[in-house]
Amino acid sequence: MSTAVLDPARVGQGSGDATGPLAVRTDGLTKRFRSGQVAVDDLDLRVPRGAVYGFLGPNGSGKTTTIRMLLGLVRPTAGAAWLLDAPVPAASAAVLPRVGALVEGPAFHPYLSGRDNLARLEAADATADPRTADRRAGEALERVGLSAAADKRYRQYSLGMKQRLGLAAALLRPRDLLVLDEPTNGLDPQGTREVRHLVRELADAGTTVLVSSHLLAEIEQVCTHVGIMRTGRMVLQGDRSALVAHGAARLRVTTTAGTAGEAARVLTGLGLDEVRVDGVQVDALLGSVRPEDVSVALVRAGVGLAGLEVRSPSLEEIFVELTGEGFDVAR
Structure with missing residues (x-):
């Protein structure tokens, strides 16, 4: 059966249809590099509090650049952004301790163990309580299934183990917002299921989760809201069930x-x-x-x-219709 055309105007294009408190908001966020490339173009992102927001798009669509701007790693060319009602980058120092993040292949010290790497991150965080650092590091490692490899050197970790350590770093303390960029990269099917379970668990506890991914099948199982990027622009966003329901049946x-x-x-x-x-x-x-x-x-x-x-069309069919590209749905 062929994919029917979805009318973005009916389900919230650009600014989306989110109402109520927002964990992430951008107005006209733009990033233009010196080469002239526009990586993110006039983006109005709306992530409701308590949502699991699937941030979707093909390679080069601007997802990671957007995340880097939200976290203060890249300065925007134009526009404004807020995390948990705080303007960024102006208030980044105050709000980022409430935000856990895993962005594009986390980097750690290769000759330190997983546990020692987390200890260094804790020591660098002036807002963390040093009295509970060891306990929290142990809990984070256990949560991502790395307890048995906690004292193994990072350079001996597999790709999947490195990704798990990045998740552990994001979970060193309770977070109001968790930003995960391709969190299942390098994980086997069991690890992917564990991440999916973890995302659900965090969301049930009240944490807002923004997940950028190419694995549509995984996102579709956990997300409550969706945003689809194409060549730097948001082409569709809103409540996942509403987007699918409003697709041309x-x-x-x-x-x-x-x-x-x-x-x-x-x-x-x-x-x-x-x-x-x-x-x-x-x-x-x-x-x-x-x-x-x-x-x-x-x-x-x-x-x-x-x-x-x-x-009604599936989320994958909507994506293909809007972007003309497919997803890596095999795992």
């Missing part, structure tokens, strides 16, 4: 032998578009026509109706 009618042609004529007469016949099945774009009216019309026309299915 398609109708599939399964007929008995010899009545598919008549079914197609009925659907066309009702005003359905893109009517196609394939054997005993007839597909069409449903539009504003009610499925129950279609069923009645088919029966009255003498069509042997064996099945009728209404299908």
